[in-house]
Amino acid sequence: MQLIFEMFTYPFILRAFEVGIMVSLCAALLGVSLVLKRYSMIGDGLSHVSYGALSIAMAFGLAPLKVSIPIVVIAAFCLLRITQEGKIKSDAAIAVLSAASLAIGVIITALTTGMNTDVCSYMFGSILAMSESDVQLSVVLSIVVLIMFVFCYHKIFAVTFDENFAKAIGVKTSFYNSLIAVLTAITIVLGMRMMGAMLISSLIIFPALSSMRIIKNFLGVVICSGFLSVLCFCIGIVISYRYSTPTGASVVIVNLGVFLGFCLLAKRKDKIIKE
Amino acid sequence: MTENRISNDKILLSCQSACIGYDNKIVVKDLAIDIWERDYIAVIGENGSGKSTLVKTLLGLQKTISGKIIMHEEVKNNGIGYLPQQTQVQRDFPASVYEIVISGFLNSSKRTPFYSTGQKKAAYKNMELLNIERLKKRCYRELSGGQQQRVLLARALCAAHKLLVLDEPVTGLDPDATVELYENLRMLNQELNMTIIMVSHDIRNVLIYADTVLQLKQSNWFYGTTKQFLNTDYGRKYFGGNETCN
Numbered sequence: 001m002q003l004i005f006e007m008f009t010y011p012f013i014l015r016a017f018e019v020g021i022m023v024s025l026c027a028a029l030l031g032v033s034l035v036l037k038r039y040s041m042i043g044d045g046l047s048h049v050s051y052g053a054l055s056i057a058m059a060f061g062l063a064p065l066k067v068s069i070p071i072v073v074i075a076a077f078c079l080l081r082i083t084q085e086g087k088i089k090s091d092a093a094i095a096v097l098s099a100a101s102l103a104i105g106v107i108i109t110a111l112t113t114g115m116n117t118d119v120c121s122y123m124f125g126s127i128l129a130m131s132e133s134d135v136q137l138s139v140v141l142s143i144v145v146l147i148m149f150v151f152c153y154h155k156i157f158a159v160t161f162d163e164n165f166a167k168a169i170g171v172k173t174s175f176y177n178s179l180i181a182v183l184t185a186i187t188i189v190l191g192m193r194m195m196g197a198m199l200i201s202s203l204i205i206f207p208a209l210s211s212m213r214i215i216k217n218f219l220g221v222v223i224c225s226g227f228l229s230v231l232c233f234c235i236g237i238v239i240s241y242r243y244s245t246p247t248g249a250s251v252v253i254v255n256l257g258v259f260l261g262f263c264l265l266a267k268r269k270d271k272i273i274k275e
Numbered sequence: 276m277t278e279n280r281i282s283n284d285k286i287l288l289s290c291q292s293a294c295i296g297y298d299n300k301i302v303v304k305d306l307a308i309d310i311w312e313r314d315y316i317a318v319i320g321e322n323g324s325g326k327s328t329l330v331k332t333l334l335g336l337q338k339t340i341s342g343k344i345i346m347h348e349e350v351k352n353n354g355i356g357y358l359p360q361q362t363q364v365q366r367d368f369p370a371s372v373y374e375i376v377i378s379g380f381l382n383s384s385k386r387t388p389f390y391s392t393g394q395k396k397a398a399y400k401n402m403e404l405l406n407i408e409r410l411k412k413r414c415y416r417e418l419s420g421g422q423q424q425r426v427l428l429a430r431a432l433c434a435a436h437k438l439l440v441l442d443e444p445v446t447g448l449d450p451d452a453t454v455e456l457y458e459n460l461r462m463l464n465q466e467l468n469m470t471i472i473m474v475s476h477d478i479r480n481v482l483i484y485a486d487t488v489l490q491l492k493q494s495n496w497f498y499g500t501t502k503q504f505l506n507t508d509y510g511r512k513y514f515g516g517n518e519t520c521n
Contacts, residue, residue, distance in 0.1 A: 036368060036369075150388075151388040152388065153388070154378065154381060154388065154389065154390070155381060155388075157370075157374065157378060158378045158381050161368055161370055161375065161378065162359065164334075164336065164357070164359050165357050165359055165430070165434075166378075166381065167334075167335075167336055168334040168335065168336060168354070168355060168357040168434075168440075169354045169355075169356075169357070169379065169381060169382040169434045169435075170354055170381075170382040171381050171382065212369050215369060216369050216371065216413075216414030216416075216417070217369060217370060217371035217374060217412075217414065218368075218369055218370045218371070218374050219374065220369075221369045
Protein backbone atom coordinates (compact mmCIF):
# COMPACT_ATOMS: atom_id res chain seq x y z
CA MET A 1 0.00 0.00 0.00
CA GLN A 2 2.84 2.30 0.95
CA LEU A 3 4.42 1.44 -2.37
CA ILE A 4 1.40 2.76 -4.25
CA PHE A 5 1.32 6.01 -2.29
CA GLU A 6 4.99 6.43 -2.96
CA MET A 7 4.39 5.94 -6.69
CA PHE A 8 1.78 8.64 -6.85
CA THR A 9 4.18 11.26 -5.57
CA TYR A 10 5.88 11.14 -8.99
CA PRO A 11 3.98 13.26 -11.50
CA PHE A 12 5.17 11.18 -14.49
CA ILE A 13 3.69 8.03 -12.98
CA LEU A 14 0.43 9.84 -12.37
CA ARG A 15 0.39 10.87 -16.03
CA ALA A 16 1.15 7.33 -17.07
CA PHE A 17 -1.80 6.09 -15.02
CA GLU A 18 -4.16 8.64 -16.55
CA VAL A 19 -3.26 7.81 -20.12
CA GLY A 20 -2.74 4.12 -19.54
CA ILE A 21 -6.13 3.49 -17.98
CA MET A 22 -7.96 5.36 -20.73
CA VAL A 23 -6.02 3.75 -23.54
CA SER A 24 -6.25 0.23 -22.17
CA LEU A 25 -10.00 0.67 -21.79
CA CYS A 26 -10.38 1.83 -25.41
CA ALA A 27 -8.09 -0.89 -26.71
CA ALA A 28 -9.96 -3.62 -24.87
CA LEU A 29 -13.41 -2.53 -26.07
CA LEU A 30 -12.34 -2.26 -29.69
CA GLY A 31 -10.30 -5.43 -29.33
CA VAL A 32 -13.40 -7.60 -28.85
CA SER A 33 -14.68 -6.59 -32.25
CA LEU A 34 -11.29 -6.83 -33.93
CA VAL A 35 -10.53 -10.29 -32.56
CA LEU A 36 -13.95 -11.61 -33.57
CA LYS A 37 -13.68 -10.11 -37.04
CA ARG A 38 -10.30 -11.85 -37.42
CA TYR A 39 -8.54 -8.52 -37.61
CA SER A 40 -6.18 -9.07 -34.65
CA MET A 41 -3.14 -8.40 -36.76
CA ILE A 42 -4.39 -4.98 -37.83
CA GLY A 43 -3.37 -3.62 -34.45
CA ASP A 44 0.09 -4.98 -34.93
CA GLY A 45 0.40 -3.59 -38.45
CA LEU A 46 -0.84 -0.16 -37.44
CA SER A 47 1.60 0.07 -34.54
CA HIS A 48 4.48 -0.41 -36.96
CA VAL A 49 3.07 2.30 -39.18
CA SER A 50 2.83 4.44 -36.10
CA TYR A 51 6.51 3.81 -35.40
CA GLY A 52 7.41 4.96 -38.92
CA ALA A 53 5.26 8.06 -38.52
CA LEU A 54 6.81 8.92 -35.14
CA SER A 55 10.33 8.73 -36.50
CA ILE A 56 9.39 11.02 -39.36
CA ALA A 57 7.90 13.48 -36.89
CA MET A 58 11.02 13.37 -34.72
CA ALA A 59 13.31 13.86 -37.71
CA PHE A 60 11.50 17.03 -38.68
CA GLY A 61 11.04 18.16 -35.11
CA LEU A 62 7.24 18.05 -35.22
CA ALA A 63 4.81 17.10 -32.47
CA PRO A 64 4.74 13.28 -32.58
CA LEU A 65 1.05 12.65 -31.85
CA LYS A 66 -0.30 15.24 -34.26
CA VAL A 67 1.71 13.81 -37.14
CA SER A 68 1.22 10.14 -36.50
CA ILE A 69 -2.53 10.12 -35.83
CA PRO A 70 -3.52 11.17 -39.38
CA ILE A 71 -0.92 8.90 -40.98
CA VAL A 72 -2.07 5.87 -39.01
CA VAL A 73 -5.73 6.64 -39.67
CA ILE A 74 -5.02 6.71 -43.41
CA ALA A 75 -3.09 3.44 -43.12
CA ALA A 76 -6.04 1.89 -41.31
CA PHE A 77 -8.37 2.94 -44.14
CA CYS A 78 -6.02 1.48 -46.75
CA LEU A 79 -5.75 -1.82 -44.88
CA LEU A 80 -9.51 -2.10 -44.65
CA ARG A 81 -10.00 -1.29 -48.34
CA ILE A 82 -7.42 -3.83 -49.43
CA THR A 83 -8.98 -6.46 -47.18
CA GLN A 84 -12.52 -5.83 -48.41
CA GLU A 85 -11.66 -5.79 -52.08
CA GLY A 86 -9.84 -9.04 -51.54
CA LYS A 87 -7.14 -8.51 -54.15
CA ILE A 88 -4.38 -9.14 -51.65
CA LYS A 89 -5.05 -11.39 -48.66
CA SER A 90 -5.34 -9.24 -45.55
CA ASP A 91 -2.56 -10.97 -43.60
CA ALA A 92 -0.17 -10.43 -46.50
CA ALA A 93 -1.24 -6.79 -46.84
CA ILE A 94 -0.64 -6.17 -43.13
CA ALA A 95 2.77 -7.87 -43.24
CA VAL A 96 3.84 -5.77 -46.22
CA LEU A 97 2.65 -2.53 -44.68
CA SER A 98 4.21 -3.13 -41.28
CA ALA A 99 7.58 -4.22 -42.66
CA ALA A 100 7.67 -1.27 -45.05
CA SER A 101 6.87 1.34 -42.43
CA LEU A 102 9.30 -0.18 -39.94
CA ALA A 103 12.00 0.01 -42.60
CA ILE A 104 11.17 3.62 -43.40
CA GLY A 105 11.23 4.48 -39.71
CA VAL A 106 14.58 2.80 -39.11
CA ILE A 107 16.23 4.44 -42.13
CA ILE A 108 14.98 7.88 -41.17
CA THR A 109 16.23 7.55 -37.60
CA ALA A 110 19.58 6.23 -38.80
CA LEU A 111 20.00 9.19 -41.14
CA THR A 112 19.01 11.82 -38.57
CA THR A 113 19.38 11.18 -34.86
CA GLY A 114 20.87 7.71 -35.05
CA MET A 115 19.80 4.74 -32.95
CA ASN A 116 19.53 6.14 -29.46
CA THR A 117 17.45 5.61 -26.37
CA ASP A 118 14.57 7.56 -27.95
CA VAL A 119 14.23 4.95 -30.65
CA CYS A 120 14.35 2.20 -28.08
CA SER A 121 11.54 3.89 -26.17
CA TYR A 122 9.36 3.90 -29.29
CA MET A 123 9.99 0.24 -29.84
CA PHE A 124 9.35 -0.97 -26.31
CA GLY A 125 7.65 1.92 -24.62
CA SER A 126 8.52 4.25 -21.80
CA ILE A 127 6.35 6.05 -19.29
CA LEU A 128 8.81 8.92 -19.26
CA ALA A 129 7.99 9.74 -22.87
CA MET A 130 4.67 11.48 -22.19
CA SER A 131 4.63 15.27 -22.05
CA GLU A 132 1.84 17.26 -20.39
CA SER A 133 0.20 18.20 -23.71
CA ASP A 134 0.42 14.57 -24.90
CA VAL A 135 -1.47 13.55 -21.80
CA GLN A 136 -4.24 16.07 -22.37
CA LEU A 137 -4.67 15.10 -26.01
CA SER A 138 -4.64 11.41 -25.12
CA VAL A 139 -7.29 11.75 -22.45
CA VAL A 140 -9.57 13.82 -24.69
CA LEU A 141 -9.23 11.43 -27.63
CA SER A 142 -9.79 8.40 -25.41
CA ILE A 143 -13.01 9.92 -24.15
CA VAL A 144 -14.11 10.51 -27.75
CA VAL A 145 -13.33 6.89 -28.61
CA LEU A 146 -15.30 5.65 -25.59
CA ILE A 147 -18.33 7.80 -26.40
CA MET A 148 -18.35 6.72 -30.03
CA PHE A 149 -18.08 3.10 -28.94
CA VAL A 150 -21.00 3.33 -26.54
CA PHE A 151 -23.23 5.10 -29.05
CA CYS A 152 -22.45 2.70 -31.85
CA TYR A 153 -22.33 -0.38 -29.64
CA HIS A 154 -25.34 -2.17 -31.15
CA LYS A 155 -24.26 -1.40 -34.69
CA ILE A 156 -20.75 -2.59 -33.94
CA PHE A 157 -22.22 -5.82 -32.59
CA ALA A 158 -24.27 -6.33 -35.75
CA VAL A 159 -21.36 -5.59 -38.06
CA THR A 160 -19.10 -7.90 -36.08
CA PHE A 161 -21.56 -10.78 -35.79
CA ASP A 162 -22.95 -10.86 -39.30
CA GLU A 163 -21.90 -8.21 -41.75
CA ASN A 164 -24.08 -9.42 -44.62
CA PHE A 165 -27.23 -9.43 -42.53
CA ALA A 166 -26.48 -5.97 -41.19
CA LYS A 167 -25.97 -4.70 -44.72
CA ALA A 168 -29.18 -6.35 -45.91
CA ILE A 169 -31.27 -4.60 -43.25
CA GLY A 170 -29.77 -1.24 -44.10
CA VAL A 171 -26.94 -0.70 -41.62
CA LYS A 172 -24.14 1.23 -43.28
CA THR A 173 -21.55 -1.47 -42.71
CA SER A 174 -18.68 0.19 -44.54
CA PHE A 175 -19.13 3.29 -42.38
CA TYR A 176 -18.99 1.24 -39.17
CA ASN A 177 -16.02 -0.76 -40.40
CA SER A 178 -14.20 2.48 -41.11
CA LEU A 179 -15.23 3.81 -37.72
CA ILE A 180 -13.76 0.76 -35.99
CA ALA A 181 -10.56 1.17 -38.00
CA VAL A 182 -10.24 4.88 -37.19
CA LEU A 183 -10.89 4.38 -33.49
CA THR A 184 -8.36 1.55 -33.44
CA ALA A 185 -5.77 3.69 -35.20
CA ILE A 186 -6.20 6.51 -32.69
CA THR A 187 -6.02 4.15 -29.73
CA ILE A 188 -2.83 2.58 -31.04
CA VAL A 189 -1.04 5.86 -31.55
CA LEU A 190 -2.04 7.01 -28.07
CA GLY A 191 -0.94 3.78 -26.46
CA MET A 192 2.29 3.20 -28.27
CA ARG A 193 4.39 5.82 -26.47
CA MET A 194 3.84 3.92 -23.30
CA MET A 195 3.53 0.33 -24.50
CA GLY A 196 5.91 0.53 -27.44
CA ALA A 197 5.31 -0.30 -31.07
CA MET A 198 6.13 -3.94 -30.55
CA LEU A 199 3.78 -4.50 -27.63
CA ILE A 200 0.73 -2.28 -28.13
CA SER A 201 -1.23 -4.88 -30.08
CA SER A 202 -1.27 -7.11 -27.00
CA LEU A 203 -3.45 -4.50 -25.29
CA ILE A 204 -6.05 -5.08 -28.00
CA ILE A 205 -5.92 -8.85 -28.21
CA PHE A 206 -5.28 -10.23 -24.72
CA PRO A 207 -8.27 -8.88 -22.76
CA ALA A 208 -10.74 -9.95 -25.44
CA LEU A 209 -9.24 -13.43 -25.70
CA SER A 210 -9.19 -13.90 -21.93
CA SER A 211 -12.81 -12.81 -21.50
CA MET A 212 -13.98 -15.04 -24.34
CA ARG A 213 -12.63 -18.08 -22.46
CA ILE A 214 -15.25 -17.82 -19.76
CA ILE A 215 -18.00 -15.43 -20.85
CA LYS A 216 -20.55 -16.37 -23.45
CA ASN A 217 -22.33 -13.16 -24.37
CA PHE A 218 -21.11 -10.13 -26.24
CA LEU A 219 -21.91 -7.44 -23.70
CA GLY A 220 -20.35 -9.54 -20.95
CA VAL A 221 -17.19 -10.04 -22.98
CA VAL A 222 -16.94 -6.31 -23.72
CA ILE A 223 -17.37 -5.29 -20.07
CA CYS A 224 -15.07 -8.01 -18.77
CA SER A 225 -12.31 -7.09 -21.25
CA GLY A 226 -12.50 -3.44 -20.32
CA PHE A 227 -12.24 -4.33 -16.65
CA LEU A 228 -9.41 -6.86 -17.14
CA SER A 229 -7.46 -4.50 -19.32
CA VAL A 230 -7.47 -1.68 -16.78
CA LEU A 231 -6.69 -4.06 -13.94
CA CYS A 232 -3.79 -5.67 -15.80
CA PHE A 233 -2.41 -2.27 -16.69
CA CYS A 234 -2.45 -1.11 -13.09
CA ILE A 235 -0.82 -4.29 -11.81
CA GLY A 236 1.71 -4.12 -14.62
CA ILE A 237 2.76 -0.58 -13.83
CA VAL A 238 3.13 -1.34 -10.11
CA ILE A 239 5.33 -4.33 -10.92
CA SER A 240 7.33 -2.21 -13.32
CA TYR A 241 7.90 0.39 -10.60
CA ARG A 242 8.75 -2.12 -7.89
CA TYR A 243 11.17 -4.25 -9.93
CA SER A 244 12.33 -1.60 -12.44
CA THR A 245 11.12 -3.65 -15.40
CA PRO A 246 10.00 -2.00 -18.67
CA THR A 247 6.38 -0.86 -18.34
CA GLY A 248 5.00 -2.19 -21.62
CA ALA A 249 6.52 -5.60 -21.19
CA SER A 250 5.30 -5.86 -17.59
CA VAL A 251 1.73 -5.09 -18.64
CA VAL A 252 1.91 -7.72 -21.36
CA ILE A 253 3.21 -10.32 -18.91
CA VAL A 254 0.36 -9.63 -16.49
CA ASN A 255 -2.10 -9.95 -19.39
CA LEU A 256 -0.51 -13.24 -20.37
CA GLY A 257 -0.84 -14.50 -16.81
CA VAL A 258 -4.52 -13.61 -16.72
CA PHE A 259 -5.10 -15.26 -20.09
CA LEU A 260 -3.48 -18.52 -18.97
CA GLY A 261 -5.44 -18.40 -15.72
CA PHE A 262 -8.71 -17.97 -17.60
CA CYS A 263 -7.81 -20.84 -19.93
CA LEU A 264 -7.36 -23.13 -16.95
CA LEU A 265 -10.60 -21.88 -15.43
CA ALA A 266 -12.49 -22.57 -18.65
CA LYS A 267 -11.08 -26.10 -18.85
CA ARG A 268 -12.09 -26.77 -15.28
CA LYS A 269 -15.59 -25.47 -15.94
CA ASP A 270 -15.92 -27.75 -18.97
CA LYS A 271 -14.85 -30.71 -16.85
CA ILE A 272 -17.40 -29.93 -14.16
CA ILE A 273 -20.17 -29.62 -16.75
CA LYS A 274 -19.20 -32.96 -18.30
CA GLU A 275 -19.26 -34.70 -14.94
CA MET B 276 -48.56 -17.50 -57.22
CA THR B 277 -51.27 -18.74 -54.92
CA GLU B 278 -54.38 -19.51 -56.93
CA ASN B 279 -56.70 -17.94 -54.38
CA ARG B 280 -55.18 -14.50 -54.38
CA ILE B 281 -57.10 -11.89 -52.43
CA SER B 282 -58.04 -8.80 -54.43
CA ASN B 283 -56.05 -6.38 -52.29
CA ASP B 284 -52.84 -8.42 -52.39
CA LYS B 285 -49.90 -6.39 -53.57
CA ILE B 286 -46.85 -7.09 -55.66
CA LEU B 287 -43.99 -6.78 -53.19
CA LEU B 288 -41.16 -7.18 -55.59
CA SER B 289 -40.96 -7.11 -59.32
CA CYS B 290 -37.97 -8.01 -61.47
CA GLN B 291 -38.16 -6.33 -64.86
CA SER B 292 -35.88 -8.00 -67.40
CA ALA B 293 -33.17 -7.97 -64.76
CA CYS B 294 -29.80 -9.44 -65.71
CA ILE B 295 -28.11 -10.72 -62.59
CA GLY B 296 -24.46 -11.62 -62.16
CA TYR B 297 -21.11 -10.43 -60.85
CA ASP B 298 -18.05 -8.78 -62.41
CA ASN B 299 -20.19 -8.08 -65.48
CA LYS B 300 -20.69 -11.81 -66.02
CA ILE B 301 -24.38 -12.55 -66.45
CA VAL B 302 -25.62 -15.59 -64.54
CA VAL B 303 -29.39 -15.11 -64.81
CA LYS B 304 -30.64 -13.42 -67.96
CA ASP B 305 -33.71 -11.22 -68.34
CA LEU B 306 -35.44 -12.31 -65.17
CA ALA B 307 -39.01 -11.03 -65.27
CA ILE B 308 -41.06 -12.14 -62.29
CA ASP B 309 -43.56 -10.64 -59.87
CA ILE B 310 -43.51 -11.69 -56.27
CA TRP B 311 -46.83 -11.20 -54.50
CA GLU B 312 -47.80 -10.98 -50.87
CA ARG B 313 -48.15 -14.42 -49.23
CA ASP B 314 -46.18 -16.19 -51.95
CA TYR B 315 -43.95 -19.05 -50.89
CA ILE B 316 -41.25 -19.34 -53.50
CA ALA B 317 -38.62 -22.04 -53.75
CA VAL B 318 -35.51 -21.05 -55.68
CA ILE B 319 -33.80 -24.16 -57.02
CA GLY B 320 -30.99 -24.84 -59.42
CA GLU B 321 -27.58 -26.48 -59.64
CA ASN B 322 -24.46 -25.09 -57.99
CA GLY B 323 -23.30 -22.01 -59.83
CA SER B 324 -26.68 -21.37 -61.42
CA GLY B 325 -26.88 -18.02 -59.66
CA LYS B 326 -29.05 -18.71 -56.60
CA SER B 327 -26.80 -16.94 -54.14
CA THR B 328 -26.18 -14.12 -56.59
CA LEU B 329 -29.93 -13.67 -56.92
CA VAL B 330 -30.29 -13.50 -53.14
CA LYS B 331 -27.52 -10.92 -52.85
CA THR B 332 -29.13 -8.84 -55.57
CA LEU B 333 -32.57 -8.98 -53.95
CA LEU B 334 -31.05 -7.87 -50.65
CA GLY B 335 -29.33 -4.96 -52.34
CA LEU B 336 -25.84 -6.25 -51.55
CA GLN B 337 -25.00 -6.02 -55.22
CA LYS B 338 -26.48 -4.31 -58.25
CA THR B 339 -28.21 -5.76 -61.28
CA ILE B 340 -26.14 -5.68 -64.48
CA SER B 341 -29.09 -4.38 -66.45
CA GLY B 342 -32.84 -4.11 -65.96
CA LYS B 343 -34.26 -3.31 -62.57
CA ILE B 344 -35.87 -4.69 -59.46
CA ILE B 345 -38.77 -2.63 -58.19
CA MET B 346 -39.79 -2.92 -54.56
CA HIS B 347 -43.09 -1.99 -52.99
CA GLU B 348 -42.98 0.89 -50.51
CA GLU B 349 -43.62 -1.45 -47.60
CA VAL B 350 -40.60 -3.56 -48.47
CA LYS B 351 -38.46 -0.48 -48.94
CA ASN B 352 -39.45 0.86 -45.54
CA ASN B 353 -39.41 -2.37 -43.60
CA GLY B 354 -36.53 -4.06 -45.33
CA ILE B 355 -36.11 -7.71 -46.03
CA GLY B 356 -35.61 -10.34 -43.37
CA TYR B 357 -32.63 -12.43 -44.27
CA LEU B 358 -31.49 -15.84 -43.05
CA PRO B 359 -27.94 -16.26 -44.32
CA GLN B 360 -25.93 -19.39 -44.85
CA GLN B 361 -23.92 -20.03 -41.72
CA THR B 362 -20.36 -18.77 -41.81
CA GLN B 363 -17.38 -19.95 -39.84
CA VAL B 364 -17.02 -16.74 -37.82
CA GLN B 365 -20.44 -17.15 -36.24
CA ARG B 366 -19.71 -20.58 -34.85
CA ASP B 367 -17.36 -19.42 -32.07
CA PHE B 368 -18.96 -16.04 -31.45
CA PRO B 369 -19.75 -15.15 -27.83
CA ALA B 370 -23.31 -13.85 -28.17
CA SER B 371 -26.48 -14.68 -26.31
CA VAL B 372 -29.66 -15.60 -28.17
CA TYR B 373 -31.35 -12.40 -27.04
CA GLU B 374 -28.51 -10.20 -28.28
CA ILE B 375 -28.71 -11.78 -31.71
CA VAL B 376 -32.49 -11.67 -32.03
CA ILE B 377 -32.79 -8.02 -31.07
CA SER B 378 -30.03 -6.99 -33.47
CA GLY B 379 -32.63 -7.49 -36.20
CA PHE B 380 -34.20 -4.18 -35.19
CA LEU B 381 -31.18 -2.09 -36.11
CA ASN B 382 -32.68 -0.90 -39.37
CA SER B 383 -35.65 0.70 -37.66
CA SER B 384 -33.67 2.44 -34.93
CA LYS B 385 -31.48 4.50 -37.19
CA ARG B 386 -31.80 7.65 -35.15
CA THR B 387 -31.45 6.31 -31.64
CA PRO B 388 -28.41 4.35 -30.58
CA PHE B 389 -30.33 2.06 -28.21
CA TYR B 390 -33.33 -0.26 -28.44
CA SER B 391 -36.76 0.91 -27.34
CA THR B 392 -39.05 -0.93 -24.92
CA GLY B 393 -41.40 -1.76 -27.78
CA GLN B 394 -38.58 -3.37 -29.71
CA LYS B 395 -37.56 -5.40 -26.68
CA LYS B 396 -41.12 -6.65 -26.28
CA ALA B 397 -41.36 -7.50 -29.97
CA ALA B 398 -38.10 -9.43 -29.73
CA TYR B 399 -39.57 -11.53 -26.89
CA LYS B 400 -42.71 -12.10 -28.92
CA ASN B 401 -40.72 -13.37 -31.88
CA MET B 402 -38.72 -15.65 -29.61
CA GLU B 403 -41.94 -17.07 -28.17
CA LEU B 404 -43.33 -17.57 -31.64
CA LEU B 405 -40.39 -19.78 -32.57
CA ASN B 406 -40.24 -21.43 -29.17
CA ILE B 407 -36.75 -20.25 -28.24
CA GLU B 408 -37.72 -17.96 -25.39
CA ARG B 409 -36.26 -20.31 -22.79
CA LEU B 410 -32.91 -20.18 -24.60
CA LYS B 411 -32.64 -16.39 -24.48
CA LYS B 412 -29.61 -16.30 -22.18
CA ARG B 413 -27.86 -19.26 -23.74
CA CYS B 414 -24.76 -18.80 -25.85
CA TYR B 415 -25.46 -19.08 -29.56
CA ARG B 416 -22.49 -21.31 -30.28
CA GLU B 417 -23.65 -23.94 -27.78
CA LEU B 418 -27.04 -24.48 -29.43
CA SER B 419 -27.91 -27.26 -31.85
CA GLY B 420 -28.05 -26.51 -35.56
CA GLY B 421 -31.84 -26.37 -35.59
CA GLN B 422 -31.98 -24.03 -32.61
CA GLN B 423 -29.39 -21.77 -34.21
CA GLN B 424 -31.46 -21.49 -37.36
CA ARG B 425 -34.54 -20.61 -35.32
CA VAL B 426 -32.56 -17.87 -33.57
CA LEU B 427 -31.55 -16.41 -36.92
CA LEU B 428 -35.13 -16.73 -38.12
CA ALA B 429 -36.35 -14.78 -35.09
CA ARG B 430 -33.79 -12.10 -35.90
CA ALA B 431 -35.05 -11.97 -39.48
CA LEU B 432 -38.61 -11.53 -38.13
CA CYS B 433 -37.45 -8.55 -36.11
CA ALA B 434 -35.97 -7.03 -39.24
CA ALA B 435 -39.02 -7.37 -41.48
CA HIS B 436 -42.63 -8.43 -41.27
CA LYS B 437 -43.46 -8.80 -44.94
CA LEU B 438 -40.71 -10.56 -46.80
CA LEU B 439 -38.20 -13.22 -45.77
CA VAL B 440 -35.29 -14.42 -47.87
CA LEU B 441 -33.66 -17.67 -46.78
CA ASP B 442 -30.41 -19.02 -48.19
CA GLU B 443 -30.26 -22.80 -47.81
CA PRO B 444 -31.76 -22.81 -44.33
CA VAL B 445 -31.82 -26.57 -43.80
CA THR B 446 -28.29 -27.42 -44.94
CA GLY B 447 -26.61 -29.42 -42.19
CA LEU B 448 -29.74 -29.91 -40.09
CA ASP B 449 -30.89 -33.35 -38.99
CA PRO B 450 -34.27 -34.60 -40.34
CA ASP B 451 -36.28 -33.61 -37.23
CA ALA B 452 -34.88 -30.11 -37.15
CA THR B 453 -35.47 -29.80 -40.88
CA VAL B 454 -39.15 -30.64 -40.57
CA GLU B 455 -39.50 -28.31 -37.60
CA LEU B 456 -37.98 -25.42 -39.54
CA TYR B 457 -40.29 -26.08 -42.49
CA GLU B 458 -43.28 -26.11 -40.15
CA ASN B 459 -42.17 -22.79 -38.68
CA LEU B 460 -41.92 -21.31 -42.13
CA ARG B 461 -45.34 -22.67 -43.10
CA MET B 462 -46.80 -21.05 -39.99
CA LEU B 463 -45.17 -17.70 -40.86
CA ASN B 464 -46.45 -17.94 -44.40
CA GLN B 465 -50.01 -18.99 -43.63
CA GLU B 466 -50.75 -17.35 -40.29
CA LEU B 467 -48.68 -14.18 -40.47
CA ASN B 468 -49.05 -13.80 -44.25
CA MET B 469 -45.33 -13.47 -44.80
CA THR B 470 -43.83 -13.82 -48.25
CA ILE B 471 -41.04 -16.36 -48.29
CA ILE B 472 -38.28 -16.75 -50.85
CA MET B 473 -36.20 -19.82 -50.06
CA VAL B 474 -33.10 -21.06 -51.81
CA SER B 475 -32.75 -24.78 -51.26
CA HIS B 476 -31.11 -27.99 -52.37
CA ASP B 477 -33.65 -30.03 -50.48
CA ILE B 478 -35.98 -30.05 -53.49
CA ARG B 479 -38.25 -32.93 -52.55
CA ASN B 480 -39.30 -31.32 -49.26
CA VAL B 481 -39.41 -27.87 -50.72
CA LEU B 482 -41.95 -28.93 -53.33
CA ILE B 483 -44.31 -30.04 -50.57
CA TYR B 484 -44.30 -26.67 -48.85
CA ALA B 485 -43.72 -24.04 -51.51
CA ASP B 486 -46.49 -22.94 -53.87
CA THR B 487 -44.20 -21.42 -56.48
CA VAL B 488 -40.92 -22.54 -58.02
CA LEU B 489 -38.19 -20.44 -59.55
CA GLN B 490 -35.74 -22.72 -61.29
CA LEU B 491 -32.45 -21.22 -62.46
CA LYS B 492 -30.54 -23.06 -65.19
CA GLN B 493 -27.59 -21.79 -67.22
CA SER B 494 -28.68 -18.15 -67.72
CA ASN B 495 -32.21 -19.43 -68.34
CA TRP B 496 -35.04 -19.71 -65.83
CA PHE B 497 -38.47 -21.17 -65.15
CA TYR B 498 -41.08 -19.53 -62.93
CA GLY B 499 -44.47 -21.05 -62.15
CA THR B 500 -46.59 -22.86 -59.61
CA THR B 501 -45.35 -26.11 -58.15
CA LYS B 502 -47.85 -28.01 -60.32
CA GLN B 503 -46.62 -26.32 -63.46
CA PHE B 504 -43.05 -27.11 -62.44
CA LEU B 505 -43.82 -30.79 -61.97
CA ASN B 506 -45.25 -30.89 -65.49
CA THR B 507 -42.11 -29.48 -67.11
CA ASP B 508 -39.68 -31.96 -68.71
CA TYR B 509 -37.35 -31.51 -65.76
CA GLY B 510 -40.10 -31.99 -63.19
CA ARG B 511 -41.40 -35.14 -64.91
CA LYS B 512 -37.93 -36.59 -65.23
CA TYR B 513 -36.87 -36.18 -61.62
CA PHE B 514 -40.06 -36.03 -59.64
CA GLY B 515 -42.44 -38.19 -61.69
CA GLY B 516 -44.77 -35.37 -62.64
CA ASN B 517 -47.84 -34.26 -60.79
CA GLU B 518 -48.87 -37.54 -59.19
CA THR B 519 -46.22 -38.01 -56.48
CA CYS B 520 -46.79 -34.67 -54.91
CA ASN B 521 -50.14 -33.35 -53.91
